[in-house]
Amino acid sequence: MKEIVCKLLVIGAGPGGYVCAIRAGQLGLDTVIVEADRPGGTCLNVGCIPSKALIHAAEEFGATKQMMTGKNAMGIRVEATTIDLARTIAWKDGIVGRLNGGVSALLQKARVKIVHGRASFRDGKTVEVETEVGLQVIRAETVVIATGSEPVELAALPFGGRVISSTVALSLTDLPKKLVVVGGGYIGLELGTAFAKLGSEVTVVEAMQQVLPQYDGDLVRPVQRRLGELGVRVLTGAKAKALSDSGDALAVETADGQQQQLAFDRLLVTVGRRPRTTGSGIEDLDLDRTGPYLRVDDRCRTSMRGIYAIGDVTGEPMLAHRAMAQGEMVAEIVAGKKRAWDKRAIPAICFTDPEIITAGLSPDEARAQGYAIRVGQFPFSANGRAMTMLSEEGFVRVVARADTNLVLGMQAVGVGVSELSADFALALEMGARLEDLAGTIHAHPTRSEAVQEAALKALGHALHI
Known part of the structure; x- marks a missing residue:
């Protein structure tokens, strides 16, 4: 087969890789992208998109089941409800397929050559x-x-x-009657909550003293209260030890040192993710690392000239939107533009029930960095839109410097708050102060009003609490 020579070679067509290749193509770079599976990577195929589809289906089904009880405050009642999980999964797969096709079309539009297969390095310029x-x-500059x-x-x-x-x-087409989840981070709780709403009996085993240990209490x-309402059993400070001989129970050591056997139909292990750096020759390259991750500078350059790395392989936060931003930046650098990684905040969302958003510094993180701070918090129980949606749980919080009122961080927990993440990121990226948030007119009635009210609270003159 004839050797391919190109300006830019991108290995991996996940969110970071395909965005990098598309932007490079737009800038006129001769670009090749290699992908062993379908374009879109983990996020599109087996992560962000399919999990949100399943979560939404579970929310709809759970809400319908609630209506069967006659306890619905709006007076809606239904007689019966069932779910065809195989059909739900087919619907989810249809969404993924549409997006796969969209990514491929965008790559072709940008004149990127797509090579399907598994890449392995011969040296730093050849795969x-x-x-x-x-x-x-393939040889690349x-x-x-x-x-x-x-x-x-x-x-x-x-x-x-x-x-x-x-x-x-x-991809399960049969609902497990009993699901045990090992790992109470965002992946475990998102999926555990969804299966609980669909009807599974769910138990979560978390080694730390709190589920979602990366978030403040x-x-x-x-989220913990909602798990209880859904009947999810949560064991914190617990250690998963081993499977039973029959393979249908998990031995667990609880926080008080007691031993328990948790029976299950399925055991879901969600204890984290690791960079995919083996089996492709990457391990044979002379690349500096930070732990298991490839070390990069503020331009995503590795320790070898002409080799960049982006996305999950470079470490936390493992977020698709971070990878996309890195990919776009690297393409522009390769095209000769002056770019560097200088992000004030990358929003992170946990799609539990209710949802959690964080961007920038929490109050404890700000204090640990030596800041004297102002904190404003506004509850959704005082928000008209939240009341009309029967979802008053949660709040919006703003953290700012006490001396200048510069916003250092924003957090929220509540139904649908993921859609506020752009507000949070924009405020932090533009260096907003409390006065900027408080002086911005927010549409009524919307949940976004809680952002303005939290800023007003931090300034000492909240209007609606």
Whole structure:
């Protein structure tokens, strides 16, 4: 097969990789992208998009079941409800397929050459790809590593059979009667909550003293209350030990040292993700690392000239939108533009019930960095739109410097608050002060009014509480 020579080679067509390739193509760079699976990476195929589809289906089904009880405050009642999970999964797969096609079309529009297969480095400028029609060699002036991440497997609980990863959980066509989730982070709670709404009996096992340990307690408490309402059993400070001999129960050591056996139909392990850096020759390159991740500078350059790395392979936060921003920046750098990574905040969302958003510094993080701060918090129980949607749980919080009122961070927990994330990121990126947020007219009645009210509270003159 004829050797391909190009200006830019992108390895991996996930959110970071395909955005990098599209932008490079737009800038006139001769670009090749290599992908072993479908375009879109983990996020589109087995992560962000399919999980949100399942979460939405579960929310709709859960709301319908609530109407059957006759306790619905709006007076709506239904007689019966069932779910065809196989049809739900087919609907989810249809969405993924449409987006796969969209990514491929955008790459083609940008005149990016797509090579399907698994890439392996020969050296820092050359890769070989095992394609369906044979070995393809590609030489490039510049290479971008965007190979993403994969679920962490526990030695005592290897994937297979009834022990599943999030990838398998998103493709189940039969609802497990009993689901045990090992790992109470955002992936475990998002999926655990969805399956609980669909009708599974769910138990969450978390080694730390709090589920969602990366968030502060004020944000997590509404989620914990909702888990209780849904009948989800949560064991914190608990350690998953081993499977039973029959393979249908998990031995757990609880916080008080007691031993328990948790029976399950499926055991979902969600204890984190690791960078995908093995099996592609990356391990043989002389690339500096920070722990398991590839080390990069503020332009996403690795320690080898002409090799960049973006996305999950470079470490936390493992977020698709971070990877996209890095990919766009790298394409522009390769095209000769002056760019550097200087982000004040990258919003992170946990799609639990209720949802959590964080951007910038929490109150504790700001104090730890030596700031004297003002904190304004506005509850959704005082928000008209939240009342009309029967979803008054949660709040919006603003953290600002006490001396200048510069906004350092914003957080929220509540139904649908993920749509406020752009407000949070924009305020932080533009260096907003409390007065800017308080002086911006927010439409009524919307949840976004809580942002303005939180700023007013921090300034000492809240209007509606």
